[in-house]
Amino acid sequence: MKFVVVLFIIALAAWYLSYSATRLDRLHHRVETSWANLDGLLQRRAAIAIEIARSEISDPASAMLLTFAAHQAREASVRDRSQAETGLSGALGILLEASNEISGEIEKDLIRELQELTEKIKMAVAIHVDAVNRTQLVRKKIINRIFRLAGTAPEPVTYEFEGDVL
Amino acid sequence: MPLSKKRIGIVCPYGWDTPGGVQSHVSDLAEYLIRQGHFVSVLAPAIHDENLPDYVTSAGRPIAIPYNGAVARVLFGPIAFARVRQWISQGSFDVLHLHEPAIPSISLLACWAAEGPMVGTFHAAAKRQKVTFAVAPFLEPVIEKLTARIAVSEAARETLTEHLETDAIVVPNGIYASKYRNGVVDPKWAGNTLGFIGRFEEPRKGLSVLIAALPQIIVEIPDIKIFVAGPGESSEMLKEMQPSLRSRFFFLGRISEEEKANFLTSVGLYIAPNTGGESFGIILAEALAAGASVVASDIPAFDSLLGHGQYGTLFNSEDPDDLASKVIALFKDESTRQEIAERGKEYAQSFDWDVVADKIYDVYEMAMVGGSGVTLSSENRAWNKLLGRQS
Numbered sequence: 001m002k003f004v005v006v007l008f009i010i011a012l013a014a015w016y017l018s019y020s021a022t023r024l025d026r027l028h029h030r031v032e033t034s035w036a037n038l039d040g041l042l043q044r045r046a047a048i049a050i051e052i053a054r055s056e057i058s059d060p061a062s063a064m065l066l067t068f069a070a071h072q073a074r075e076a077s078v079r080d081r082s083q084a085e086t087g088l089s090g091a092l093g094i095l096l097e098a099s100n101e102i103s104g105e106i107e108k109d110l111i112r113e114l115q116e117l118t119e120k121i122k123m124a125v126a127i128h129v130d131a132v133n134r135t136q137l138v139r140k141k142i143i144n145r146i147f148r149l150a151g152t153a154p155e156p157v158t159y160e161f162e163g164d165v166l
Numbered sequence: 167m168p169l170s171k172k173r174i175g176i177v178c179p180y181g182w183d184t185p186g187g188v189q190s191h192v193s194d195l196a197e198y199l200i201r202q203g204h205f206v207s208v209l210a211p212a213i214h215d216e217n218l219p220d221y222v223t224s225a226g227r228p229i230a231i232p233y234n235g236a237v238a239r240v241l242f243g244p245i246a247f248a249r250v251r252q253w254i255s256q257g258s259f260d261v262l263h264l265h266e267p268a269i270p271s272i273s274l275l276a277c278w279a280a281e282g283p284m285v286g287t288f289h290a291a292a293k294r295q296k297v298t299f300a301v302a303p304f305l306e307p308v309i310e311k312l313t314a315r316i317a318v319s320e321a322a323r324e325t326l327t328e329h330l331e332t333d334a335i336v337v338p339n340g341i342y343a344s345k346y347r348n349g350v351v352d353p354k355w356a357g358n359t360l361g362f363i364g365r366f367e368e369p370r371k372g373l374s375v376l377i378a379a380l381p382q383i384i385v386e387i388p389d390i391k392i393f394v395a396g397p398g399e400s401s402e403m404l405k406e407m408q409p410s411l412r413s414r415f416f417f418l419g420r421i422s423e424e425e426k427a428n429f430l431t432s433v434g435l436y437i438a439p440n441t442g443g444e445s446f447g448i449i450l451a452e453a454l455a456a457g458a459s460v461v462a463s464d465i466p467a468f469d470s471l472l473g474h475g476q477y478g479t480l481f482n483s484e485d486p487d488d489l490a491s492k493v494i495a496l497f498k499d500e501s502t503r504q505e506i507a508e509r510g511k512e513y514a515q516s517f518d519w520d521v522v523a524d525k526i527y528d529v530y531e532m533a534m535v536g537g538s539g540v541t542l543s544s545e546n547r548a549w550n551k552l553l554g555r556q557s
Contacts (some may be wrong), residue, residue: 034532123335127533
């Protein structure tokens with residue numbers, strides 16, 4: 001009888017561990033895909049920023065600033081990324097404060113594209129931040145730490161983004 | 167909008183044949199997406215299998231259970247779960263959209279059974295209850311499978327953050343703004359009139375607050391009339407009223423969609439004295455779109471929908487004196503009333519399905535980035551092997 005109870009407990013524990021591992025794996029997957037999505041959108045934003053820098057909207061000084069910020073954002077490592085992107089947001093913000101005065105169809109299109117992209121980036125940030133927070137929370141659970149259920153997956157990095165461009 | 171056509175599966179937790187906010191949201195959204203050329207399948211409980219639109223699959227008969235202070239017609243249990251699994255595996259969807267997945271229903275079952283891109287929309291706004299502490303450990307691992315979460319209002323978002331410690335993107339409910347924009351003024355409802363639409367017998371709709379405010383309003387505006395539209399037994403309501411007030415009330419019963427637009431355009435003021443239990447307030451969005459000047463109680467949902475009083479006038483909830491003074495002030499100041507209504511009408515265009523459905527589709531796109539499509543969950547596969555089922 002005792003043997004059966006012990007066996008049952010072991011089976012239950014094994015099921016719980018495998019269940020927890022699946023859960024963590026899924027969360028890490030969510031972090032990765034939401035980051036891939038956000039990264040893609042940010043790359044597109046940097047590309048548009050460079051285009052804006054080359055267009056007639058910008059004077060030479062802001063063109064320089066913008067190009068510099070865009071390149072920095074593209075080349076930054078994951079950890080420095082949020083700072084670099086915030087820099088780019090700032091540079092775009094300064095330039096676009098007067099965006100209603102902009103004439104010219106191509107320029108207007110660029111601004112519109114940037115606005116739409118900004119909306120999407122806000123969403124993507126919310127989705128990614130949520131995935132990261134959730135993952136960090138679950139990783140911290142004692143049982144997951146003891147049994148190293150997270151395996152070799154890197155700890156997700158919190159990404160802060162100044163969403164208030166435009 | 168979309169360049170590629172997607173296969174979208176939507177799960178509605180409440181009985182399809184009972185009228186309700188979530189059901190009409192789901193049907194409007196599904197029809198919109200179908201018009202955009204997507205393949206859409208809706209899974210919902212239904213009492214009668216006949217008369218369902220082509221895109222709806224019945225998951226079985228709903229059961230009426232008391233949940234969160236109201237009676238919800240939902241469905242769960244092993245047979246429902248089998249249907250949900252079958253629907254998911256046959257649908258080969260690119261994305262699943264689950265409505266109200268945090269209540270015991272087929273939405274929750276679908277979230278549990280599926281793996282892949284999933285979006286959840288949270289409609290309800292409720293105060294924090296002790297019981298959520300008890301259910302959260304079961305709910306959280308399931309809810310966290312959702313790739314992205316949508317809340318229909320700030321109030322719904324706060325509820326979600328409080329209950330499940332997770333954030334959401336706010337995308338409002340949709341209306342067909344063009345239907346209301348072209349409402350025509352009907353002289354029989356125009357003038358010094360107040361309008362009210364809803365199940366007036368339900369205490370939380372707050373008609374009693376309006377009745378209590380009326381004697382004061384009559385003193386200042388002697389020819390005031392009140393039109394009440396919506397299903398219910400009006401004789402009970404009239405019997406309880408002071409005899410002097412009875413002649414002021416006109417109960418119209420249920421009105422058609424077209425009449426509704428004209429009604430909202432015509433009335434002097436639209437009054438929403440609800441005392442609570444609202445998460446979004448779709449009727450206010452419709453009233454604004456029709457160009458009505460709105461007076462509403464300051465419950466969280468209305469406060470956020472009316473931009474803290476920018477697009478309509480707010481009064482202290484359940485305070486008839488405040489309601490009366492706000493109504494009188496607006497009737498005395500025609501230009502302010504017009505101005506607020508104009509502002510509200512323009513603002514209401516942001517609730518149009520063209521805008522809202524686009525935003526929802528943006529969220530779908532983000533969820534679909536992984537690109538693998540929706541499959542049955544692997545952990546259930548182990549269970550099914552154990553139980554000898556095929557998966």
